Amino acid sequence: MAEKPPEEKAKATAIQSLKTWGENSFPPTLLASLITSIHARPFQALPMLFPPLLLGSSYANLQGYKIDSAGFTAAWSALYFVLAQRRKQKFTSKFKLRGAIRGATLGLCAVNVVGCGVAYAFGSREQEAKNRRVW
Incomplete structure (x- = not known):
């Protein structure tokens, strides 16, 4: 068996790392926690619709629907990112704790x-069906 060149190994590893990230249930839970910490006080109704949806995505992931959960998480993360980018932030407030949490939230949305x-694009539904738990 021929050994792959290092460039192909690196590309496969990067894609596999992204796929593993997308199939994990922790990122939507972390994003829901960060969104809650930003918008709970003072309470803002529209952004607070996102945490329950992301936690539902995490629950679906734990039930074995990793591909569908990844697509759902990607879509809601992109929507939150777009809506959060529309709100302008003063330059000085970017360096406070709330600004740092907002930056971390937007960074996590992008990732x-x-x-x-x-994970959604390259996921295998046949493999997912084999690995799904049956209660």
């Missing part, structure tokens, strides 16, 4: 869109 998008 979720890419990672979960890769």
Whole structure:
């Protein structure tokens, strides 16, 4: 068996890492926690619709629907990212704790869109059906 060149190994590893990120149930839970910490006080109704949806996605992932959960997480992360980018933030408030949490939230949204998008695009439904738990 011929050994793959290092460039192909690196590409396969990067894609596989993104796919693994997208199939994990932790990123939507972390994103829901960060969104809650930003918008709970003072309470803002529209952004607070996202945490229950992301937690539902995490629950679906734990039930064995990894591909569908990845697509759902990618879509809602992208929507939150777009809506959060519309709100302007003063330059000085970017360096406070709330600004740092907002930056981490937007960064996690971007990583979720890419990672979960890769998992959704390259996921195998046959393999998922084999691995799904039956209660």
